Amino acid sequence: MNLFDRIRLGLAVGVAKTVTAIVKSLKLGAASVLPGEISRRIHPHLLPLLFEQVKEGVILIVGTNGKTTTSLLLRTILEDCGKKVTHNATGANLINGLITALLADTNIIGQLNIDYAILEVDENVLPLVLRDCRPRYILGLNLFRDQLDRYGEVDTISLRWQQAIAPLPNNTTILLNADDPTLSYLGQNLTQKVLFFGLNEPDRYLDEIPHAVDSIYCPSCGHLLDYQGVYLSHLGDYACPKCDFKKSETALNSQEWGQILIGVYNKYNTLAAGLLAREIGISQENINATIKDFRAAFGRAEELTVKGKHVRILLSKNPVGMNETIRAVNDIKIQGKSSTTLIVLNDRIPDGTDVSWIWDVDTEKLVSLGGTIVVSGDRVYDMALRLKYSQETLEMNPNSFNLIVKENLQEAIKIALEKSPKEETLHIIPTYSAMLEVRKTLTGREIL
Amino acid sequence: MELKIGWLYPKLMSTYGDRGNVICLQQRCQWRGIDAAIVPLDRQSEASQFDLVDVIVGGGAQDRQQEIVMRDLQGAKAEKFRGKIDGGTPGVFTCGSPQLLGKYYEPALGQRIDGLGVFDLVTKHPGIDAPRCIGNVVLEITASPLAEELRAILGETPIAIGFENHGGRTYLGNVAPLGKVIKGYGNNGEDGWEGAFYGNAIATYSHGPLLPKNPFIADWLIQTALRHKYQEAISLSKLDDSLALQARKAMFERLDCANLVNTL
Numbered sequence: 001m002n003l004f005d006r007i008r009l010g011l012a013v014g015v016a017k018t019v020t021a022i023v024k025s026l027k028l029g030a031a032s033v034l035p036g037e038i039s040r041r042i043h044p045h046l047l048p049l050l051f052e053q054v055k056e057g058v059i060l061i062v063g064t065n066g067k068t069t070t071s072l073l074l075r076t077i078l079e080d081c082g083k084k085v086t087h088n089a090t091g092a093n094l095i096n097g098l099i100t101a102l103l104a105d106t107n108i109i110g111q112l113n114i115d116y117a118i119l120e121v122d123e124n125v126l127p128l129v130l131r132d133c134r135p136r137y138i139l140g141l142n143l144f145r146d147q148l149d150r151y152g153e154v155d156t157i158s159l160r161w162q163q164a165i166a167p168l169p170n171n172t173t174i175l176l177n178a179d180d181p182t183l184s185y186l187g188q189n190l191t192q193k194v195l196f197f198g199l200n201e202p203d204r205y206l207d208e209i210p211h212a213v214d215s216i217y218c219p220s221c222g223h224l225l226d227y228q229g230v231y232l233s234h235l236g237d238y239a240c241p242k243c244d245f246k247k248s249e250t251a252l253n254s255q256e257w258g259q260i261l262i263g264v265y266n267k268y269n270t271l272a273a274g275l276l277a278r279e280i281g282i283s284q285e286n287i288n289a290t291i292k293d294f295r296a297a298f299g300r301a302e303e304l305t306v307k308g309k310h311v312r313i314l315l316s317k318n319p320v321g322m323n324e325t326i327r328a329v330n331d332i333k334i335q336g337k338s339s340t341t342l343i344v345l346n347d348r349i350p351d352g353t354d355v356s357w358i359w360d361v362d363t364e365k366l367v368s369l370g371g372t373i374v375v376s377g378d379r380v381y382d383m384a385l386r387l388k389y390s391q392e393t394l395e396m397n398p399n400s401f402n403l404i405v406k407e408n409l410q411e412a413i414k415i416a417l418e419k420s421p422k423e424e425t426l427h428i429i430p431t432y433s434a435m436l437e438v439r440k441t442l443t444g445r446e447i448l
Numbered sequence: 449m450e451l452k453i454g455w456l457y458p459k460l461m462s463t464y465g466d467r468g469n470v471i472c473l474q475q476r477c478q479w480r481g482i483d484a485a486i487v488p489l490d491r492q493s494e495a496s497q498f499d500l501v502d503v504i505v506g507g508g509a510q511d512r513q514q515e516i517v518m519r520d521l522q523g524a525k526a527e528k529f530r531g532k533i534d535g536g537t538p539g540v541f542t543c544g545s546p547q548l549l550g551k552y553y554e555p556a557l558g559q560r561i562d563g564l565g566v567f568d569l570v571t572k573h574p575g576i577d578a579p580r581c582i583g584n585v586v587l588e589i590t591a592s593p594l595a596e597e598l599r600a601i602l603g604e605t606p607i608a609i610g611f612e613n614h615g616g617r618t619y620l621g622n623v624a625p626l627g628k629v630i631k632g633y634g635n636n637g638e639d640g641w642e643g644a645f646y647g648n649a650i651a652t653y654s655h656g657p658l659l660p661k662n663p664f665i666a667d668w669l670i671q672t673a674l675r676h677k678y679q680e681a682i683s684l685s686k687l688d689d690s691l692a693l694q695a696r697k698a699m700f701e702r703l704d705c706a707n708l709v710n711t712l
Binding site: 156216224357359379385392 | 458459462464465466467468471478479491510511512513516556557576582583584611613655656657660661691692694695698
């Protein structure tokens with residue numbers, strides 16, 4: 001770093017730290033984005049300079065679902081082994097959020113003293129980051145349809161990733177989900193070291209491919225892919241009957257691995273973080289120990305006790321996520337351990353402004369098991385309408401399924417808690433901004 | 449009575465919750481005691497499947513899927529499909545489907561794809577870096593005789609509400625627009641028109657999905673399909689649409705169209 005860069009870096013860091021202090025002391029917000037924005041204006045190449053200073057390297061985590069949980073697991077594994085880790089834990093995954101997270105751990109002249117930085121990166125921002133930053137690892141979890149209102153289509157995103165990763169140096173290691181055809185194909189066409197994770201557990205196959213599926217066509221030749229079985233959405237064991245494209249060889253045997261939390265999706269998150277930790281050189285024994293004691297990130301299968309009632313919050317941001325949530329909730333409903341669900345649908349920027357995706361969710365499966373479903377959120381009536389159309393007869397049958405519509409979130413939470421019997425679990429299924437609100441109400445404090 | 453709902457390429461053309469239109473039609477039939485079966489019209493189906501259906505629903509697709517569909521919808525299938533629309537079979541086609549029914553579509557990447565040419569319209573994608581047309585959309589349906597028939601069902605000016613999210617821009621030739629944009633972009637964000645109407649087929653960028661929040665359009669499709677099939681006028685019993693009404697009201701208020709608030 002030359003002297004000019006060093007001075008400008010110091011200045012940028014100083015200003016950012018001052019802004020953070022002011023924002024926090026005036027309780028204006030979480031200061032998770034603004035300091036990054038301001039300091040980037042002072043020093044446009046701040047992010048690559050910060051990347052260079054991370055001793056063992058930066059780990060970028062991308063994918064539609066599971067970034068936060070995977071990051072948190074990986075971070076915990078590394079910290080349990082005595083590593084110093086920075087993580088953009090607030091889910092601020094655009095450029096300014098990344099800068100803010102790294103700046104928070106610098107000293108006043110902009111020096112970082114950390115071993116690893118784990119950065120969750122928004123799907124669409126990855127190419128921007130890779131333009132001048134050099135991560136040591138990139139972990140690609142999955143690519144589902146999510147917030148198309150902002151980003152366009154899965155194919156476009158994968159093409160942009162391919163173009164952005166291709167020029168990276170050969171000491172970059174890329175870890176990808178072999179069960180996702182788009183990512184498998186991406187990995188097969190990279191020159192860097194690529195490792196794949198995935199499931200080989202046919203007993204976890206779904207009975208049928210769900211409706212909310214994006215990519216069942218061969219990314220190489222466009223022919224319909226042959227699936228031996230599907231684990232979740234379009235993730236599964238597949239091969240192209242026409243060309244030689246097939247699921248990539250995985251670097252691990254998933255049957256030998258346990259998992260964190262509940263649901264197949266968390267098995268994927270476990271394998272992703274576990275494989276990366278192993279590649280870094282952490283022993284299997286240490287990895288397994290952390291997996292066993294892992295606790296959820298906020299809102300991601302997080303469990304709370306509120307007014308004596310057991311509550312589980314299952315953030316669901318898109319059709320695949322919500323289908324998997326319903327699958328997990330139904331497993332518990334069938335055991336008689338849950339009968340009340342609260343769904344909160346918001347349509348703010350972090351949620352995606354287009355709520356049409358709820359019609360791709362198999363809400364029929366949730367409704368068919370009866371119980372009470374309370375709905376709330378900015379688009380409460382859209383959600384209510386979706387549930388109404390999920391029942392076979394028009395008349396609400398009070399013995400099977402009880403729909404309660406509450407515009408006001410506080411009232412919705414209150415009534416859901418009241419309706420949920422003491423020995424059961426109330427499941428709350430919120431979109432992102434709704435999750436923040438729900439959690440704030442339940443815990444009486446903000447997360448960020 | 450029974451109705452067969454043809455669903456165009458359910459696996460390929462369902463990007464934005466368009467399944468909701470199929471669910472809405474089927475449920476509104478079944479709640480009234482009208483049998484409603486879904487007939488997938490996809491790559492595996494024979495062209496003769498088109499003969500079976502009384503109403504057709506088509507949704508949106510990503511560019512690659514759209515290309516696969518357009519390559520499949522050729523020859524006998526194309527003829528059958530065209531024949532149905534020309535013959536007055538009602539249908540609702542959102543987002544990618546109108547592009548398919550138009551003369552051609554120029555995607556962001558790759559070659560121009562010829563459409564069926566049933567609707568005299570063309571669609572061009574201005575490139576992957578061009579901003580998409582995204583947001584809640586409100587339109588007044590003006591196409592004749594659809595507007596008059598909807599007015600008869602509704603008792604007032606038919607205002608539709610939905611959400612648009614499209615990269616392609618559509619330009620109409622000699623075909624009536626579906627309606628006038630009140631809020632949003634519509635076909636191309638330039639001329640103030642949204643969608644197209646031909647025979648009894650509705651083409652629109654308005655998903656959301658369209659029918660659950662505009663149940664009068666769903667009922668018009670059912671009614672028209674039954675009339676077409678049984679050759680007699682059929683009036684449908686009224687359903688409780690209070691949730692749809694509230695969903696519309698909330699959005700009209702948010703979009704400062706509160707003067708439209710009583711419309712369902």
